[in-house]
Amino acid sequence: MDASDIRLSHTMQMHLTRYLNQITKDIGHMLDTIANKDCCILNEFEKVHFLFSDLQMTAASYYLNSYLSPFTDRYQELSIAIRHLSERKHGALIVIQRETSLEPVITKGTVVGANLSYPLLESIFYPGSPLHDGAVLIKKNSIVSAGNVLPLSQSVTQDQSFGTRHRAALGLSEVSDALVLIVSEETGKASFTLDGKLYPINPGGIF
Structure with missing residues (x-):
């Protein structure tokens, strides 16, 4: 789609x-x-x-x-989590797997295997949490793993002011059909990547 x-x-x-x-x-x-x-x-x-x-x-x-919506019916949980993380300027990187398997392109982190909920997402990305620097992987309505490492974008030029999270989100979206949500810990701004492109979103009214 x-x-x-x-x-x-x-x-x-x-x-x-x-x-x-x-x-x-x-x-x-x-x-x-x-x-x-x-x-x-x-x-x-x-x-x-x-x-x-x-x-x-x-x-x-x-x-x-x-x-x-075709890949998870817990997007309200995602919306709440993004809004709270944005308000608190807690950096986050959330990967939603779509059609393509992501196993060949990400370095696996820690298995979570829990239902997708905003309290769990917020706790994972709480500053100082052992897993807050990596990416969360979501399949359907489950948090599969956390602390995953994503491939960095090779198309971002030096004059583009992207941090590691944004480069990782762009990198994964360049090699898969995954959708990646990002919250910047510097600004609190939220965005998502798809097909190698970055789109800003309003965390107060995502869905």
Whole structure:
């Protein structure tokens, strides 16, 4: 499944249309400002940038739900965990296996073999936990293992400011169809990778 296979709901269509109409309005105001030779448009640039960023996160969160739903019905647990981890700036790396087996491309960590729940995910990624630096592997509704090591991306250039977690998430998504959720411990921002691409998401409204 890719983005072309997913139909937007009526509610999401209305939401995105409202965002785009506001962006169009703001750009029109910027054009009027320039025409009037008033060059103080930095605030307008910032506003449009914010709206575009929020629009991207909203759309990415919607598609994330669609990507996950065929492979796990515990995505509400994932949503809560990502939100809590983001609020606390606890770094996390969560791999959801889809069609392709990941055994050939990851270095196995510690077997967990437990039902997927947000308290367990949060405890694994609690700072100082023996397993918090590695990746959690999820298959269907189970946490299979933790502390897994993922292949680092070979396509990230030196001028791209990606940390190890993001490089690992991108690396795995470049060699498999896995979906990887990331929370940055520096910023608390959440994102996911799929097919070698990184998408920011809104941790307060992922699903």
